[in-house]
Amino acid sequence: MIDEKIDSLSNKLIEDTQKVLQINSVVKYNESGTRFGIGVTKALNTVLSIAEEMGFKAVNLDNYIGYVEYGEGEDYVAVLGHLDVVPEGNDWIYPPYGAEIHDGKIYARGALDDKGPMMAALYGLKALKDSGLKTTKRVRIIFGLDEENGTDLDMDYYKRLEKLPVAGFTPDAEFPIIFAEKGILTFDIKAITDNKLGNVEVISISGGNKANMVPDYCEAILKGVDFNVLLGIIKSVEAETGIKIICTEEAQDQVILKAHGLSAHGSTPELGKNAIIAICMVLNALGGTSKLAEYINFVAEKIGTDTTGEKLGVAMTDKPSGALSYNLGILSFDGENISTTSNVRYPVTYSREDVLEPIRQFVDFNEYEFEEINHCTPLHCDKDSELIKALQNVYKEQVGKEATLIAIGGGTYAKCMPNIVAFGPIFPGKPDLDHQANEYIEIEDLIMCAKIYGNAIYELAK
Template sequence: MPFNKLLKSYKDEIIQKTQELIQIKSVESSAKPNMPFGEGVDKALQYTLNLCEELGFETQNFDGYAGHADLGNSDDIVGVLVHLDVVPEGDEKMWKYPPYSATIENNRIYGRGAIDDKGPTIAAIYAMKALKESEVKLNKKIRIIFGTDEESGWECMNYYLKEVKPPQVAFTPDANYPVIYGEKGILTLDLEKKFVQMEKSHICIEYIKGGELSNMVPNYCEALLVLNEDIEKLYGNFQTLIKKLGYNIKLELNNNKLLIKSFGIFAHALEPQKGINAISQLMILLSNFTFSETINDFFSFYTNKIGMQVDGENLGCKMEDKESGKLTLNVGVINLIRDKVTLTFNIRYPITKTDKEVVKKINETIKNEDITLEVKKIYYPLYIPKDSKLVKTLSSVYKNLTNDNTEPLTFAGGTYARALSNAVAFGAVFPNEEIMAHQVNEYINIDSLLKNAQIIATAMYELSNN
């Protein structure tokens, strides 16, 4: 195809624009006028739409919630959905390079959002440029849709789809290759317990806080304790137990106040087994000490029913199916202040199961624990038949350009494909590549970035003429 030759000539520009977009810290922050998700996210949206205008595409900004860029005039639309927001970078000291530096080393561009989803976004934009410049015939309009709240709540897509007729067919380069025809259901829920702290307890808790988003394995959690008696003895007991447990936990004693810092390892909640949960480490440590009765009950519950498990077995919700595998569970956030503790979970459940089944099983486990459960968000499973025209077309594109005959897959991630009736995830991570989304030292391989542009361009062309 002539557009593939053009794409090769764009290499330096694709790399440069990917770096520039990564260098915008587009983590959601406080809303401002016409900036519903804060200045950083809006800056990324403005940058992207300006780039698309410079390349000759028609663009539209939907009040800062989303935007799109169009090629062609047909009423029939092929959509490519990408997102410009990123998860927080966490502890910068753990990064090899500053997370928004977009440093290049060993043919990789490092930075938060490199693979999720800024590299694929630039690849899609230049794929569309190649189609435009090559003047190939397109029977349908190509539209890239830029979301801005994918990592936090999808308000962007909800707003956008109220304003615009959705594309008839679409894909999102925000997962893995080959085609992802099924996505697990995603359930975000809070468990809450109220308690009282006894003034005469040896140890009182001022607060426990950890985690930033439910869809990230938290790499940090801290607790501030007040030691009312036997300060040196208790401090020594904490040191001894930390050594025994083998956890990365640090202590800072200031008079009678003990700050406990638990360090874990980031991972995406779709694969929590690849991380180390800093919240769970801290809960297990604290469960070995004596607080007020209701707090002790909470620590005991956490240790016995959750602990370091990621499959929900002790919480009663372990399940799996042949199509999509096992349920996964991640405790993403904890907030304990005064008389209440809230845990926020991210659960990925099999595509043949339901959110009601999961919630029922957890409620059966907690019914005698004085713990309440509140469902915060549900993303229902996605399933597009493997023999559908969309899946078959994208599979053919991938196989022809890679000589890889891997069959379409299901996975535990959650993509914008769920927002539409005929959409799937397609790319951007190739088989045998590391999954670096939400990880420290996130990167995209430059060769993979350019290959993505080629695959996306071909997919756009084939879907528009199919």
């Protein structure tokens, strides 16, 4: 019955998903008096308005977070997701907030992460409501607004005000089911330096937008460099990294380097091409013994193109969740202050201190400054839990395949509340376009997600 209702609602699902995707909801703290920005607030109010038109109770908790509720009962099950998105970045073939449909795909930032799946969950609940099926628990779809920054300000606010769900899922990862999520550490390494690399003066370096994105662009402004020597270095680095680097001569003896890499999610940095690393490899080849040269060498050599953290002494792996991943997401240098922001995903059987100890030793030895920005502990769910079994049954019934359990490096809202796991929306064999240019969700997958989520909600709430 839920599947039939979804089919009848599919056109409206597509239309409302486009409406939400057309809102730029990158977080901008305290913009015009809002918690997380005008766009984020607009996205929440738009979704809540759609839900009210469906006949649901819709609540905005002081623009920190919102929820939609259905049914009766003392306990409730929940779907947790978010409406904020990472910055759009570069190299889109269609407007990142156009939500245009091409070849059966909706292109937009947030199509997969996480607006599209959350709209699928809302329509899954709508189908459950319209079907007349009875539940013994309430259902809430909770719309977070600050997930991409990893601060949990939204979920912390919710937990202070509301009773927690007894079970649920977040549609913010992959299918079949995520039973383990690596721990996440985000930190800055800073230094005060000179601006010399040998005889070359470095005016500035700037690259990256977010710690949890592989930076697809970085640029550096130099003065006093031998242009022909620089071209030879660039050719070598391009061959090694596969990253295009453009070099232009400007006025006042200045040269601008622009590297165009490939963005990817910070949990899978091996799938991207880090533009910051490419620029630092070029600069490192200029040599020198200055404080700046030492820091550039740290980025180019100690981090470099390796994404396991081996040269920093943090490489580690375990059987449940695999290897640690290291992503350098942001670098900035203003001629005096240099800073990098890194995002590390570590295996579930290891601890925060296992990662921090070798990094702190390196930082202390080099007299750099270390600042921890955020930490999320690992998640490791019992494979035989009732929640896992229920979602496995729904997935098998809907897709016709066994629901194997997988571990990821990505961090989701599943870590915020007990008895929650990540469940979709990316189907096996489909590309993971989270945080990448040209993010899209296939319309067929959007509709299938609505069916899976509607049946999963019913299974947990009945």
